[in-house]
Every structure is written in structure tokens, then in C-alpha cells.
Amino acid sequence: MAPMRAFQCSDLPMNTTTFTPDLHGPRFDPYSLNGGTMLGITGADYCLLAADTRLCGPGYMILSRDESRLFEFTPQLALAAGGGFHGDTLTLTKLLSARVKSYKYDHRKEITAASFAALLSNMLYQRRLFPFYVYNLVGGLDEEGRGALYGYDPVGSYQRGRFECLGVAQSLIDPLLDCKVGNMNSQHAAIPLSGQDAVQLARDVFTAAAEREINVGDSVEIKLITATGVENFRYNLRND
Amino acid sequence: NLYELREERKIEPATFLSLLDNLLYERRFGPFFIEPIIAGIDSKTSKPFVASSDLIGCPMITDDFVVVGTAGEQLYGMCETVWVPDMSPDQLFEAAAQALMNAVDRDCMAGWGGVVHIV
Numbered sequence: 001m002a003p004m005r006a007f008q009c010s011d012l013p014m015n016t017t018t019f020t021p022d023l024h025g026p027r028f029d030p031y032s033l034n035g036g037t038m039l040g041i042t043g044a045d046y047c048l049l050a051a052d053t054r055l056c057g058p059g060y061m062i063l064s065r066d067e068s069r070l071f072e073f074t075p076q077l078a079l080a081a082g083g084g085f086h087g088d089t090l091t092l093t094k095l096l097s098a099r100v101k102s103y104k105y106d107h108r109k110e111i112t113a114a115s116f117a118a119l120l121s122n123m124l125y126q127r128r129l130f131p132f133y134v135y136n137l138v139g140g141l142d143e144e145g146r147g148a149l150y151g152y153d154p155v156g157s158y159q160r161g162r163f164e165c166l167g168v169a170q171s172l173i174d175p176l177l178d179c180k181v182g183n184m185n186s187q188h189a190a191i192p193l194s195g196q197d198a199v200q201l202a203r204d205v206f207t208a209a210a211e212r213e214i215n216v217g218d219s220v221e222i223k224l225i226t227a228t229g230v231e232n233f234r235y236n237l238r239n240d
Numbered sequence: 241n242l243y244e245l246r247e248e249r250k251i252e253p254a255t256f257l258s259l260l261d262n263l264l265y266e267r268r269f270g271p272f273f274i275e276p277i278i279a280g281i282d283s284k285t286s287k288p289f290v291a292s293s294d295l296i297g298c299p300m301i302t303d304d305f306v307v308v309g310t311a312g313e314q315l316y317g318m319c320e321t322v323w324v325p326d327m328s329p330d331q332l333f334e335a336a337a338q339a340l341m342n343a344v345d346r347d348c349m350a351g352w353g354g355v356v357h358i359v
């Protein structure tokens with residue numbers, strides 16, 4: 001049995017299929033896995049984004065209990081970015097801030113959710129051969145005031161959806177959202193979720209995920225985007 | 241069955257777990273590729289018993305639930321949410337069915353319906 005060592009990105013199948021290991025000796029791994037789970041839920045007049053605040057390090061370390069993964073760009077637009085390498089999260093959001101400001105100066109209005117979504121997709125694909133290792137969720141209100149949510153992969157493939165979950169606890173949370181928000185496998189008619197109901201649901205979902213996923217915990221930060229602006233919530237999760 | 245013949249009583253779940261785990265560990269270096277779960281009711285205490293094992297017989301007995309399979313992580317998320325202590329058989333059926341159906345719908349290797357046994 002191989003001795004225990006910290007998990008590295010080079011352990012993932014995607015790297016070992018394209019590079020022959022050990023031909024050049026030990027290589028510098030440009031990525032580190034910092035954890036992070038995000039979810040987004042939309043409704044008729046709101047969009048909710050939630051993310052945990054635990055920053056993980058290699059070898060079961062906790063680097064921070066209070067590192068935000070939610071970023072606001074306009075009063076009706078926010079981004080949840082994480083689930084991969086935090087350095088790329090910080091750089092990507094820095095670049096996006098600058099681009100959103102430029103847009104405001106050039107077009108004399110705030111950027112819309114659909115435009116921002118397209119912008120992010122292009123920015124990610126420009127780095128196709130050395131990607132930003134970030135999973136993104138863009139949440140906001142569309143031109144008609146309805147909730148809009150766009151989910152991305154690290155190289156910019158995106159799609160608008162009603163609800164979405166990304167990150168390390170994605171496989172635990174996805175079926176839950178299907179059941180509670182998507183009303184799947186259910187005999188009764190769907191009950192529309194209000195903004196406050198969605199906040200409590202997100203809180204419960206993260207509490208469940210924190211029980212069974214080691215990288216989720218500490219606290220969950222929630223942003224509820226409505227026509228009046230962004231409301232922030234924060235709930236504690238287990239610290240272990 | 242051999243146990244029943246020798247002991248002249250039915251086997252208890254906890255004993256069966258031991259039996260299974262020893263059987264699996266005998267094949268430590270050429271294992272049976274299974275992930276068993278055991279559910280039953282202890283005849284002396286009438287308490288429910290759930291446990292699971294890995295392919296070489298490491299037992300895990302829990303108070304709440306056990307999950308195995310390709311959709312294991314999905315099942316963990318669902319069960320953690322729908323399980324509450326002291327459910328009636330009907331509530332338990334509903335919880336188990338919802339957990340199973342929604343979890344396997346998120347896994348392409350699992351699905352196409354499910355069977356629930358209430359003991």
C-alpha cells in the first residue's frame with residue numbers, strides 16, 4: 001500500500017491521461033484544492049445564492065473558517081465562485097470587477113445578468129488551455145424582473161437553470177434540490193418557494209451537507225437578490 | 241441455515257453481520273466485490289438494526305441509516321435530510337422512497353425504479 005500523502009490535482013484522472021507521469025520528475029502543480037460548495041435557487045422575483053465559508057488546504061487542513069465565496073457586482077447581480085482553486089477565484093473576480101466597471105462607464109448603465117453571463121463565459125474560455133479552476137454560479141434578475149441563474153464549468157460552458165449546485169458537496173445536494181425545488185418524484189403539485197423559504201431551505205441543505213462532507217462546514221453565507229437589492233444572511237455550521 | 245439447524249433458532253442481525261464480515265475477510269486478498277447492508281430487528285430487544293460492510297468485512301453499525309452504491313454520495317445528502325428519529329413504518333417508507341428515487345435520478349449508473357422492504 002502506498003504511504004498516505006496529501007491529495008493533489010495530479011491525482012485526478014484528467015491529468016494522468018494527458019501527461020506521462022514521472023518522465024520529468026516531480027512537477028510543480030499549479031492548482032490546489034480549496035474546497036467550496038455553492039448553490040443557487042431562483043423564483044418568480046428573486047434569486048438566491050449560497051456558499052460555505054470554509055477554505056480547505058491540502059491534507060485535511062482548514063486554512064480559514066471565514067472566506068467568502070460570494071461576490072456582488074451590481075444591486076441585482078452576484079456571483080458565487082469556488083469549488084476549486086481559490087487563487088483563481090480571487091483573480092477571476094478581480095478581473096470581473098474591472099470589466100463590470102468598464103461596462104458601466106462605456107454604456108452608462110449597469111450590466112445585465114445575461115450580458116454578464118456571456119462575459120464570464122468568454123473570459124473563462126479564453127483560458128481554455130490553462131483554465132481558471134473555478135466553478136461559477138451567476139445569480140441575478142433578468143430584464144423582466146424574474147430570477148436568473150447561470151451555472152458554469154471551469155472553461156465557460158454555461159446554461160440558465162432554475163436551481164443549481166456546484167462544488168465538493170454537489171453530489172450530496174443535487175438530489176435534494178431536485179426533490180424540494182424541482183418537485184421530482186412527487187405525487188403532489190409544486191408549491192412555489194418564496195424568498196424566505198428558499199433561504200431556510202438553503203440553510204437546511206448546507207447543514208445536511210456539513211454532516212457528511214468533510215470540506216463543508218463553519219458557516220454558510222446566503223445572498224437573496226430581489227428588486228430592492230441584495231439581502232445577506234449567515235448561519236453557523238459544524239466546525240469539525 | 242446451518243446456524244438455524246445447530247442453534248435451533250433464527251439468526252440475529254448482529255450475529256449475521258459478524259458471520260458475513262468473517263466470511264468476507266477470509267477472502268482478504270481476493271475479495272468478493274460486494275458492499276452489503278444488513279437491516280433487521282433484534283428478536284430479544286425488538287430494536288431495529290442497520291449496518292453496512294465494505295468488501296473485506298469492515299463493519300459499520302449506525303443508529304440512523306447506511307448507504308451503499310454508485311449513488312452513495314447522493315444518498316448521503318438525501319438521507320441526512322429526510323431521516324428523523326422514531327418514524328412510523330409509513331413515514332419511513334416515504335422517506336426511503338424519496339431518498340432512493342431522487343438520489344438515483346442523479347446518477348447515470350443507477351436508477352430505473354426501486355424496491356423498498358419494510359421489516
